[in-house]
Amino acid sequence: MARQSRSWPGRERRIGAPAAKVSSGDDHSPVLVIGLGRFGAALAEELESMGHEVLGVDADAGVVQTYSTSLTHVVQADTTNAAVLAQLGAADFPMAVVGIGGDIEASILTTAALSDLGITNIWAKAITMAHGRILERVGAHHVVFPEHEMGERVAHLVTGRMLDYIELDEGFALVETTPPAEMVGRTLGDVGVRARYGVTVVCIKPKGLPFTYATPDTRVEAEDILLVAGEDDVAQRFADLT
16 A cells, blocks of 8 residues: 655545656656665655656655655655556656665565566666666666665775775776876876876866866866876876875
8 A cells, every 4th residue: 555645746646546647758757766765865855956856655654754844755655566556656757766775575576566567767776786686687777786886986085095986887987186296287288197197187176166177278286176087097096196
């Protein structure tokens, strides 16, 4: 049974009530977020701040109550049951995110139920690699490992001099760092960054100003922040020069 905390436009949320069609014809398509733990709730709130309509769903009434003031639409429901998801109008959403982390069985069954309903863009959170493989097999189009990815990111930060680290692909990363002393007071073109260090300066943030695109004529100052791209170990060595 689904219980509502706040109403979803066009639906009454009672068993047997017809589901209204949710439009997906713009860049702010509605998103169904299932599982309102730290990951799911943060994602739902960020999506709403970006202009998306979000329906948040969780099996725990206490969790639903907690987020009833910060999310516009939030519902208590057992999402492992495809019939319940159908009653919520889940099939009308162009995108769904399964953020369930503590109950692997519920995560898998929910993902399978969404797939059975024909949702064509399903994102799912996985706890382990095995969990992720199962999610893909039952219908997830995209699987994310937020704890694993954050652990990798923080490991790079605590062991080096990087301000931030984002792995774009296996062995390739974006690194936020300050410039080496030998670059200060010179333009990027004069330094020849790529030939000398093996990285590309993508953007630069002067002190007190926003990031801007880097050009060969960009002059580097000591308090600038550089966003550089390159192979993981090469980018890390560049950051260690600061």
